[in-house]
Amino acid sequence: MRKVGKQSIVFDNVYLKSSSAVVGPLEMQGPLAKYFDAHYDNLYCEKQNWEQAEMQLFTDALDIALVKGNLTPDEIDLIFAGDLNNQITVANYSLRDYSIPYVGVYGACSTSTLSLINGACLLDGGFGRYIMCATSSHNATSERQFRYPTEYGGQKPDSITFTVTGAGAGILTRQITDVRLTKATVGTVVDSGTTDSLDMGRSMAPAALQTLKAHLEDFQEDLNSFDLILTGDLSTYGAKTLKELAREFKIELGNNYHDCGMLVYDLDNQPVFAGGSGCACAAVVMYGYVVKQMLAGRLNKVLIIATGALLNPIMVAQKETIPGIAHAVVLERVK
Amino acid sequence: MEKQIYQKVLNNTKVKRPVVKNSLQAFLVGGIIALLGQALLDFYQLVVNLEEKVATSLMSITLVFLASLLTGLGIYDRIGQFAGAGSIIPITGFSNSMTSAALESKSEGIVLGIMTNMFKLAGAVIVAGIVSAFFSATLIYLFSR
Numbered sequence: 001m002r003k004v005g006k007q008s009i010v011f012d013n014v015y016l017k018s019s020s021a022v023v024g025p026l027e028m029q030g031p032l033a034k035y036f037d038a039h040y041d042n043l044y045c046e047k048q049n050w051e052q053a054e055m056q057l058f059t060d061a062l063d064i065a066l067v068k069g070n071l072t073p074d075e076i077d078l079i080f081a082g083d084l085n086n087q088i089t090v091a092n093y094s095l096r097d098y099s100i101p102y103v104g105v106y107g108a109c110s111t112s113t114l115s116l117i118n119g120a121c122l123l124d125g126g127f128g129r130y131i132m133c134a135t136s137s138h139n140a141t142s143e144r145q146f147r148y149p150t151e152y153g154g155q156k157p158d159s160i161t162f163t164v165t166g167a168g169a170g171i172l173t174r175q176i177t178d179v180r181l182t183k184a185t186v187g188t189v190v191d192s193g194t195t196d197s198l199d200m201g202r203s204m205a206p207a208a209l210q211t212l213k214a215h216l217e218d219f220q221e222d223l224n225s226f227d228l229i230l231t232g233d234l235s236t237y238g239a240k241t242l243k244e245l246a247r248e249f250k251i252e253l254g255n256n257y258h259d260c261g262m263l264v265y266d267l268d269n270q271p272v273f274a275g276g277s278g279c280a281c282a283a284v285v286m287y288g289y290v291v292k293q294m295l296a297g298r299l300n301k302v303l304i305i306a307t308g309a310l311l312n313p314i315m316v317a318q319k320e321t322i323p324g325i326a327h328a329v330v331l332e333r334v335k
Numbered sequence: 336m337e338k339q340i341y342q343k344v345l346n347n348t349k350v351k352r353p354v355v356k357n358s359l360q361a362f363l364v365g366g367i368i369a370l371l372g373q374a375l376l377d378f379y380q381l382v383v384n385l386e387e388k389v390a391t392s393l394m395s396i397t398l399v400f401l402a403s404l405l406t407g408l409g410i411y412d413r414i415g416q417f418a419g420a421g422s423i424i425p426i427t428g429f430s431n432s433m434t435s436a437a438l439e440s441k442s443e444g445i446v447l448g449i450m451t452n453m454f455k456l457a458g459a460v461i462v463a464g465i466v467s468a469f470f471s472a473t474l475i476y477l478f479s480r
Contacts, residue, residue: 049442051442148435148456149436149440150435151406151411152415152435152456153411153412153414153422153423153435154415155357155416155417155423156416157350158352159350192341193338193342193345194345199350202345202348206341237348237350240348241344241345244344244347244348245340245341245344248340249340274350
């Protein structure tokens with residue numbers, strides 16, 4: 001493992017042992033349904049309230065990743081996890097029932113790649129044998145945390161994104177497997193200057209651009225070397241904004257660019273406004289769709305830039321802006 | 336330099352709200368709610384033979400109840416998505432804001448959950464109502480003699 005350029009890392013031996021993606025009802029009706037490991041038909045996930053429901057998704061993701069990797073919790077040396085709730089509550093409380101050393105991380109909706117980068121660094125530095133990374137989000141817990149009560153009848157603008165209900169987990173190892181984590185770029189906080197919490201896709205676009213630009217510069221990489229470049233949850237308007245921003249810097253995002261928030265739902269037929277968002281958005285697309293496509297040999301090299309809006313409702317009410325951050329990882333198929 | 340480019344592109348890609356369409360929809364649904372209110376008022380006055388004052392209160396209560404029920408059934412937020420201000424401004428919107436906040440905080444118990452949070456959204460309306468009532472009452476007091 002070594003640092004490359006300004007803000008990137010190249011890993012020597014980090015592989016994905018197993019991964020899992022668990023989703024809610026609307027995600028299961030979306031176009032990526034067959035790539036998910038488990039789902040619930042009801043937003044309550046057989047629990048009493050929304051927070052418990054998200055915890056259920058989170059622990060299901062852990063359990064499935066463990067079973068798929070043929071591991072027990074005792075064999076996991078460390079877990080990096082986080083979510084969108086205050087005090088990253090869902091990760092904290094879910095891990096009460098697991099005796100796994102735990103480091104909580106918060107990167108808003110970029111937590112999926114943030115936890116992967118943390119895990120990969122520690123593992124490649126020689127710590128332990130298996131490191132787990134996990135994150136979750138739930139539409140109703142997020143609405144309540146950041147916006148209005150779920151049944152409130154205010155009109156939502158087209159620019160609003162729809163928090164994905166789901167959870168994803170991955171287990172990293174130094175043993176060779178079919179999917180390798182080769183590179184990463186840690187993002188900087190980029191302030192877009194926007195203040196509209198109902199238009200977060202666009203507010204994260206500058207952060208996504210900064211990380212993309214840094215990644216390409218640090219590794220002297222070409223956009224065409226990737227089969228797929230994914231941003232986390234910019235959604236329709238954010239992805240469009242990123243393309244225009246990139247063009248200003250002579251980066252032409254073409255057909256191999258897509259956004260997880262646009263992939264996870266059927267935007268024309270599902271009531272999801274500009275598309276998906278939330279920690280689970282990038283997580284379930286990466287751990288579900290991307291990993292399974294790699295295992296099937298249909299994708300070889302994928303750049304995933306999970307984006308996070310570092311939104312705090314109090315700061316926004318105080319007329320502050322919404323800063324963004326984006327962390328990138330490169331997953332490659334081992335041939 | 337970079338910030339200026341961000342600003343330029345972000346200004347160019349702003350998502351416009353369909354103001355005319357939204358206004359027409361708000362007008363339509365707001366009108367329907369008002370019509371329903373009038374029908375209820377007439378019903379209570381002419382059919383049930385109540386005094387105007389009593390009938391007016393009953394009309395409001397009925398609308399509040401209906402909006403609350405529709406909120407609980409998960410229908411009112413869909414009406415709101417279509418109607419915008421059309422279903423938020425009438426008393427039904429007030430009812431929705433209270434019921435939705437109460438439903439949302441149900442899991443935190445009756446006192447700290449429902450009772451504390453019920454007026455989270457509606458509180459602003461009440462404060463605005465009291466303050467404007469004070470000023471209009473003052474004006475009436477000063478100039479109506």
